[in-house]
Amino acid sequence: MNKLHFKVGLFAAASLLLAAIFIVYLLHARGFFEKTFHLQLAAASADGVAPGVPVVFSGIEIGRVTTLGLNENGGIIIHTEFLGRNAKWLKENSTFTLDKPIVGGAKIRVDSPDLGAPALPHNATMLLLTSDISKEIPALVERVKAILANVEYLTRKDGDINVTLANVKTVTGRMTGEYGILEGVLGSPEKARALTDSLDKTRALITKLDGLAAKADQWLFAEKGVAAQTRESLAQIRLMLNDAQSSLKKADALMTNAVEISANVKDGTQDLAQLRTEIDDAVRKANDLINEINKKWPFAREPEVKLP
Amino acid sequence: MSAVAELPDDVARVSLDLPLRANLSALDNIALIPLYQRHYGAADSARLAHAMLEQLGHAAIALLRDSDMTPAQRFIAKLARALILKRPRLVIDRPGAMLYDVPYPAFIRQLAAQAEMTGSWEIFDFRWNQALYQE
Amino acid sequence: MNFLAASIESLGAKVVGWFTVGYGMFAFLAQAGLLLLEPATWNRATFDVVVKQIYFTAVQILHVFLGYALVISWLFITIILSTARDFGLTEFASEMTIRVLVLELLPFLTALFVALRSGSAINTEVALMRVNNELDALAHCKVPPMQFEFLPRLIGGVVSVVTLAGLAGLLALLMGYLAIYGMNLAGFEAYTRTIAKIFDFRIMAGLIAKCALFGLAVTVIPVTAGLETPKKLFMVPVSVLRGMMRVFFAIVAIEVVSLALKYI
Numbered sequence: 001m002n003k004l005h006f007k008v009g010l011f012a013a014a015s016l017l018l019a020a021i022f023i024v025y026l027l028h029a030r031g032f033f034e035k036t037f038h039l040q041l042a043a044a045s046a047d048g049v050a051p052g053v054p055v056v057f058s059g060i061e062i063g064r065v066t067t068l069g070l071n072e073n074g075g076i077i078i079h080t081e082f083l084g085r086n087a088k089w090l091k092e093n094s095t096f097t098l099d100k101p102i103v104g105g106a107k108i109r110v111d112s113p114d115l116g117a118p119a120l121p122h123n124a125t126m127l128l129l130t131s132d133i134s135k136e137i138p139a140l141v142e143r144v145k146a147i148l149a150n151v152e153y154l155t156r157k158d159g160d161i162n163v164t165l166a167n168v169k170t171v172t173g174r175m176t177g178e179y180g181i182l183e184g185v186l187g188s189p190e191k192a193r194a195l196t197d198s199l200d201k202t203r204a205l206i207t208k209l210d211g212l213a214a215k216a217d218q219w220l221f222a223e224k225g226v227a228a229q230t231r232e233s234l235a236q237i238r239l240m241l242n243d244a245q246s247s248l249k250k251a252d253a254l255m256t257n258a259v260e261i262s263a264n265v266k267d268g269t270q271d272l273a274q275l276r277t278e279i280d281d282a283v284r285k286a287n288d289l290i291n292e293i294n295k296k297w298p299f300a301r302e303p304e305v306k307l308p
Numbered sequence: 309m310s311a312v313a314e315l316p317d318d319v320a321r322v323s324l325d326l327p328l329r330a331n332l333s334a335l336d337n338i339a340l341i342p343l344y345q346r347h348y349g350a351a352d353s354a355r356l357a358h359a360m361l362e363q364l365g366h367a368a369i370a371l372l373r374d375s376d377m378t379p380a381q382r383f384i385a386k387l388a389r390a391l392i393l394k395r396p397r398l399v400i401d402r403p404g405a406m407l408y409d410v411p412y413p414a415f416i417r418q419l420a421a422q423a424e425m426t427g428s429w430e431i432f433d434f435r436w437n438q439a440l441y442q443e
Numbered sequence: 444m445n446f447l448a449a450s451i452e453s454l455g456a457k458v459v460g461w462f463t464v465g466y467g468m469f470a471f472l473a474q475a476g477l478l479l480l481e482p483a484t485w486n487r488a489t490f491d492v493v494v495k496q497i498y499f500t501a502v503q504i505l506h507v508f509l510g511y512a513l514v515i516s517w518l519f520i521t522i523i524l525s526t527a528r529d530f531g532l533t534e535f536a537s538e539m540t541i542r543v544l545v546l547e548l549l550p551f552l553t554a555l556f557v558a559l560r561s562g563s564a565i566n567t568e569v570a571l572m573r574v575n576n577e578l579d580a581l582a583h584c585k586v587p588p589m590q591f592e593f594l595p596r597l598i599g600g601v602v603s604v605v606t607l608a609g610l611a612g613l614l615a616l617l618m619g620y621l622a623i624y625g626m627n628l629a630g631f632e633a634y635t636r637t638i639a640k641i642f643d644f645r646i647m648a649g650l651i652a653k654c655a656l657f658g659l660a661v662t663v664i665p666v667t668a669g670l671e672t673p674k675k676l677f678m679v680p681v682s683v684l685r686g687m688m689r690v691f692f693a694i695v696a697i698e699v700v701s702l703a704l705k706y707i
Contacts, residue, residue, distance in 0.1 A: 008494045011502045015606045018613055026647075029639035061636065326580035330571070343488050344586045350488045393584060 034084035039063075039120065041078040041096055041108070043128035048106035049098065055080055055108045062086035065108070078128060080108070091117040097129045315399060320390040322383070323401035328374045334385040335361070335370040341392050360388045365422050379409045384419070391423065400431045413441045464689070468667045472659070475594050484590060492591055496599025500561045501607055508556060512549060512611035513618065519544055520615075520622045537637045540619045545612040546641075546650060551698050553608040554657035557600065558690045562661040565596055566686040569669025570679045578670075593666050600662030605654040646705075653701045660693040 027033065043049070046068050055063035063082035071077050082090065094112040108128065120126070315321065328337045338357035342348040348356070361367045361384070369381045377385065383406045390398055403412045420429055431441075478484050520540050527536035572578050572592075581588050616638070624630030668686025672678050 004498050005494060007502050008498045011497070011505065011606075015610060019609060022609075022613060025635075026638065026642055029635045030643070031639075061640070321583060325576055326583050327575055327577055329577055329581070330575065331568070340581075340586050340591070341584055344590055345584070347483055347486065349486070350491060353488075389584065 031083035031085075037063075037082040037084055037087035037090070038123050039080045039082065039090065040123070040125040041080060041128040042125055043076045043078055043098070044130075046076045046078070048100050049076075049078055049108075050106075053106055053108060055082070055096075055110060057086075057089045057110045057112070062089055062110070077125075078108075088119065089115075090120040091115065092120055093117045094120065094126070095129065096126050315397075318395050319397045319399050320393040320395040321399050321401055322386045322390045322403075322406075323399075324405045325401070326386070328382065328385055328389070330374050333371045333373055334377070334381075334388075337385060338388045338392055341389065356392065357388070360392050361385075363423060364388055364419055379407055380415065383407050387419065396427055398427065398429045400429060402433055403431060404433060404437055411440075464667070464671075467671065468663055471593075471667050471670075472663055474589060475597055475663075478589055478594055484594070489590060489595060492595035493598050493602075496595045497602055500557060500599050501603035504556075504560060505607075505610075508553075508607055509610065509614060511556070512552075512614055515548070515552065516544055516611070516615040516618045517622070519548065520619050524622060537619060537623055537634060538641060540623075541616065541637065541641050544615040544619070546646065547698070547702070549611040549615055550604075550608040550650065550654050550657060551694065553604055553611060553654070554661055554694050554697075555691075557604050557607065557658070558661040558687070558694065561600065561603070562665045562690050563683055563687055565662060566665035566669045566683045567679065569593075569666050570672040570682040573670060573672050574674050574676055574679060576674075596666065597659065597662045601655050601658030604658035604661065605651060608650075608654045608657075649701065649705065653697060656697050657694060660697060661690055664690045664693055 049065060049068060051065055051067055053065040054061040055065070063080050063086060065078055066081045067079045069077050069079070089110065089112055091112045091114065093114055094110050097109045097111070098106060099109050100106045328334070329340070332340070335354060335357050338360060339350075339353040341353075342356050343350060343353040358367065358370060361370055364384055364387065366381065366384045369377060369385060372381065374382060374385075383403070386406070387400075400416065403416060407415060416429070416431065433441075523540050523543065524533075524536050527533050527539065569592075572588075578588055620630065620634050624634065665683075665686045668682055668689060672682040
């Protein structure tokens with residue numbers, strides 16, 4: 001017997017055995033022998049989400065984001081993958097929240113309040129909320145209220161707009177030029193454009209609010225779309241959005257009137273300029289708010305509404 | 309003696325300039341040739357090499373390495389390596405430099421008788437050693 | 444002006460020298476690779492020499508090497524664990540341990556170990572073969588030295604470094620588990636999760652490729668350095684010195700490139 005060959009053989013056999021054991025162990029650890037469980041998450045923005053972002057349950061990683069994609073409606077669909085053994089933590093009433101801590105990478109947190117609930121089926125689609133939205137809703141509501149008050153103030157019976165418009169009515173004279181009568185009212189094409197700009201902005205905002213309200217509706221009536229408490233807050237915002245919208249429409253109508261009124265130029269100019277800045281301010285704030293709401297809540301779309 | 313080094317490729321040489329592979333035994337050194345040149349199996353090559361050493365009457369050196377051999381044994385290993393090449397000419401280059409411990413003309417003659425090879429062996433040596441071959 | 448010209452010339456000579464060395468190395472590697480493709484190479488004799496090389500490079504030093512890997516792993520695990528505890532980052536300790544030890548440090552040290560032991564021996568042997576005319580003798584016999592001298596060393600080097608680094612890595616994984624969770628199975632699942640997270644396909648392939656490159660570097664460079672030794676006995680130490688310097692630079696370069704690929 002060749003001693004050298006025997007030793008090398010022993011070494012090779014032991015190494016191969018260890019390597020094989022390690023590979024089988026690794027494959028087991030990575031879930032090669034298990035079915036993988038797939039889940040789609042619908043989100044409004046993919047900010048901070050990338051393939052490899054972990055999905056954690058009670059602080060333990062149970063899955064990962066595999067790919068990001070857009071659906072036909074332009075919404076973000078995040079595909080996640082779980083090991084079969086971890087799928088038991090995903091229930092129908094689980095919520096998925098995107099956590100972006102100040103230190104460390106983003107992660108998707110799963111909360112399953114009732115582990116007795118029925119399990120999520122394979123390939124289900126769930127909504128992805130941005131971190132701690134339930135805490136932010138009251139603040140949002142406050143801001144909506146403030147803007148609403150602002151708009152209300154502008155459009156109240158004896159409010160600025162009405163007073164201003166009353167002044168405007170006294171302005172006389174027929175004007176020519178690109179901006180028609182307004183040019184006369186404001187004294188220069190630039191100023192006239194500024195007012196029509198405000199008008200345009202207000203109208204754009206109204207359209208946006210419309211869209212948002214529709215979305216909120218879809219959300220509210222989607223089964224299990226959001227938690228009950230969130231739903232209440234949403235309903236509140238929905239109402240306020242309607243209010244804001246009608247107020248803005250009123251302002252819009254008044255301003256449209258103003259364009260049609262022929263009146264004395266000089267008296268009205270000062271008031272109109274002030275009114276414009278106020279409206280602009282209100283519109284800007286409302287716009288910011290809407291953008292923020294849009295960012296935080298995913299679009300509700302048909303496929304997501306049909307949750308099991 | 310550059311003349312010897314410039315001999316054509318079909319000449320097998322036994323020379324001081326062509327040492328044995330130091331970390332292989334005599335047998336392995338000889339077996340290299342059938343093994344890597346003619347792609348024989350390892351066992352066949354070893355058998356051939358052993359047969360060659362036996363023919364030369366020195367099978368005992370099979371497992372010795374270069375540094376463990378006497379000059380005569382080393383010469384035999386080199387000769388066996390040259391013989392197993394099976395080239396038409398065999399040139400022994402300055403045997404005196406390799407076989408300094410034996411009366412080498414007689415030694416070579418004796419080996420040649422044992423080898424029973426076809427073909428001739430040529431010995432290149434210094435002119436002043438010619439007298440040694442006169443017997 | 445003269446001085447400038449002279450320094451430019453010496454720089455040029457150096458660059459040409461590096462290129463020659465690099466070219467020689469890659470030409471040698473290509474030749475070895477082509478030989479591997481030839482079916483005639485795969486015979487019993489080559490296999491026997493490969494086995495012998497693996498014995499000398501890996502098996503003979505296995506106990507020493509594992510002892511050394513054990514000590515190094517234990518030291519590093521202890522340092523990482525205590526530091527992590529001090530900074531309250533214990534949950535990253537196991538991942539950190541595995542990344543530092545198994546992926547970087549142990550393969551690197553294995554390559555250095557094999558280079559110091561076998562690489563220097565190979566360099567000396569090839570240099571001596573060249574100086575002693577043994578290579579000329581083989582050429583006279585029309586036996587190409589590549590097949591039975593160099594190629595088995597290359598294969599032996601690659602197999603040895605990959606295996607030794609793998610064994611040391613497994614040992615470090617075991618040590619890490621014992622150091623973090625102690626002699627029980629409580630942390631098995633968490634540890635498995637960490638391992639699963641780190642060792643994805645890319646990392647495993649990269650690790651094996653890196654070890655294989657280390658194995659090639661610690662054998663090819665000494666062989667080529669030995670082959671370019673002038674036929675003078677006093678040049679043998681110089682050849683070994685140059686060869687080992689190149690091996691060291693090559694190992695560092697491979698490590699740096701692998702790190703860059705992984706984290707940049």
